[in-house]
Amino acid sequence: MTELEKGPQGRRRGRGARERIISASQQLFRHQGINSTGMDQLCAAAEVSKRTLYQHFTGKDDLIAECLRRFDPDVLPEVFDRADLTPRDRLLAVFEIHAPLCPFIAAAVEIPDPEHPARVLARDYKLAFAARLTDSAREAGAPDPEQLGEQLALLLDGASARSRVLDTETLATAAAIAVVLVDRALTTPTHQNENHFQ
Structure with missing residues (x-):
């Protein structure tokens, strides 16, 4: 039995193992991709044995799905549930947040099966x-x-996909385009007439 299979020294097996596995998986999937991340590497990063990993997850597919489930379960409540923002402000505030989109795009791109739980x-x-x-x-x-x-x-x-592919920041440009789209959509003849008579 190798040292890795025995588990990390100084830690009780199982204590926080599930959270360490998920945290390590999220980081590795984000930095090197889902398909490029192996189970041995996940175990090493999470400091767990393979046996421990499989006690918490049936396999990599189950782990990928759990990482996505945890990422943003309520769909940006920090934007959409804010009472201090007007509806217009909420539409534009989503462009200040980049991270929620990448994991889902990456999963859809890397996993070909449309019925895969992550897809x-x-x-x-x-x-x-x-x-x-x-x-x-x-x-x-x-x-x-x-x-x-x-x-x-x-x-x-x-914008999220382009940022990922080109490794460059594109959200500022997307945010500027969003302002134009939102303002054009909200400027109806009724709104124009109301503004004219004020």
Whole structure:
């Protein structure tokens, strides 16, 4: 039995092991990709034996799905549930947050099976995210909230994917485009007439 299989010295096996496994997985998946991360590497990073890992997760697929489930279960409550922001402000505030998009895009790109639990979670998350944008667009008074919500979701996903591929910051540009999209959508003839008579 190797030292790694015995578990880390000075730690009780099982104590916090699940959280260490998830934390190590999130970091490794983010930095080197899902497919490039092996179970031996995960065990070493989490300081657990393979036996311990398999006591907590049935396999890598289960682990990937759990990492995604934990990432943003309530779909950006720090933006969408803030009462101090107007609906317009919420639509633009999502462009200040970059991280929630990458894990889901990465999972969808790296896992070819559309029925894989991680792909299903990624799809559900993206639909929920667009729905929250649509709800904010509706609250802001957009005449076609579904279209604006989908446009903003597409813009944010595109900026996130481009940032990942080119290893460059694109969210500032996306945020500037979002301002134009939102302001055009919210400037209806009714709004213009109200402004004219004020």
